[in-house]
Amino acid sequence: MFLDRTIFWRLAKLSAPIIGLNMLSVISLAIDTAMCGRLEDSEHALEGLGFATQVVFIGMVAMLGLVVGTVAVVSRYHGAGKSDQVDHVVQQSTYLTGFVGIFVAAIGYVGAEPLIRALGADGESVAHAIDYLRPSLTFCVFPYLLMMYAAVLRGVGNTRLPFMIGLLTNILNVIFNYALILGNWGAPSLGVNGAAIGTVTSQAIGVVVFIVLLSRGVDGVRLPLRPAPLDRDLAKMFFQIGAPAALDMVILNASFVSILGMLGQIDGTAVAAHGIGLRIQALAFVPGLSVSQATGAMVGNALGAGDVSQARAIVRAALVLCTGIMTSLALLIIAGAEPIVQIFDVQSGTPLMRYSIQWMQLLGAGMPIVGIHIAIIGMLRGSGETKTSLMINVVGTAVQIPLSWILGFPLGLATAGVWAGFPLSFLVKGVIGVRAYRKGKWAKVGTART
16 A cells, blocks of 8 residues: 555644744744845845855754754654663753854854855845844854754654744744844844844743753653763764764755855845745745654654554655645745745835746746655655765755756856756756665664664
C-alpha cells in the first residue's frame, strides 16, 4: 500500500502546531517589514533589511547543524525508550547552543559591515542593515535557544508547547516593534534598529518560559539545571550529523547571495523586491518545511524503535502531504501576487511592484517540485544521513548559480532569468532525492546509530 492513512494523519497532526509556530514567526517578520515600509526612507530601509536577512541566515549556519543533530539523536533515543539519555542531550545541547551564540555574536558584530558591503550594499542601505544586525547578532543566543528547545520537544512528539510559547513571543514582538519602529505609545522611533531590539527582547522572554517549564519536566523531558561537564562524545555525534546540515545552509546561502549579487548588477530596486520576496517565500514554504520537520522526528522515532517499514510509510505520507500543500500554495501565489505584495505598502505600477510580482510568479511555478525535495530532506535529517542531503544541495546549487547567470546575462532575461534559476534547480534536487529514498541507505544509517 503506497499510503498508510493512519500514519498520514499522525504526520498531519504532529505538523499542525509546527506550521502554526513557523507561521507565527514568518508573519511577525512580515509585519515588521510592513512597518519598516512605512518609514520615511522606506525603500532604503527595505533594501537594508534584504541584505541584513542574508547575514542573519549565514549566522544561523552552525545553529542549524546543532539543531539537526539534536533532533536526530533525541528522536532515536525517545523511540528506543531511553529517557535519561534524552535529558542528557537537552542539557548538553543547551551548553553547546550558548557556545554557538557567543561565537556568532563575536564574529558577526565585528564582521557585519564588511559582509554587508561584500554582498553589494551601498549608500544608506548599509546603515539600515547595520542598525538591524548589531542587536540581532549580539543577542542571537535567544532565538537559537528557542529553536533548540522547540526541536527537542518536537523530537519526542510534543509540538503544542513550542507553539504556545511561540504565540506568546510573537505577540510580544509585534507589540514591542509597533512601539519601537514607528515611535508609538511614547516610545522613541528607532526604525529598523527598533525592529531588532523588539524582536530579541520578546525572544529572551520566550527562552525564560522554556527553561522554567523544562526544568520541571515536560512529557518526560527534563532540563537538568545542575552543572555537568561537556560530553565530548555527544558533541562529536552532533558534529557528525549536524556539520553536513550546517554546510547545507552555507550552500543555500551561497545560492541566495549569488542571486543578490546578480540582481545588484541589474537594479538595486530588484534587491529590495527580493527582500520582500524572501518574506513571502518564507511564509509560503512554512507548511511544507514544517511537515519536513515533523517527518524527521517521526522517522527518527521509527528507526530508534527499529521499524524501517514504518519509517518508509512516514516518508511516503510526507511526500503526498508536502507536495499537495506546496502545489495549493503555488496556485494562490501565482494568482494573487499583486495583492500579496501590496501588503508591504508597495504601490502598483512601480518598478518595485513589477519586480516583486515577477519573483513571486517564478517562485510559485517551482513550488510543487520543492515539496518533493523538502519531504526527502526531512527523511534524511531524521535518519542522520545528512551527507546525502548535503550532496543534493551541492549539486543543485552547482546547477543554479551558472544557470541564473546564463539566463540573466548572456540570454538577456535580466531579473527574470536570475530568479528562474532558483526554482529550476529544484528539478535536479528532486530527482536525486527520490533516488536516495529508493536506495535506502538512510534507513541503515538511522538504525545503526541508535
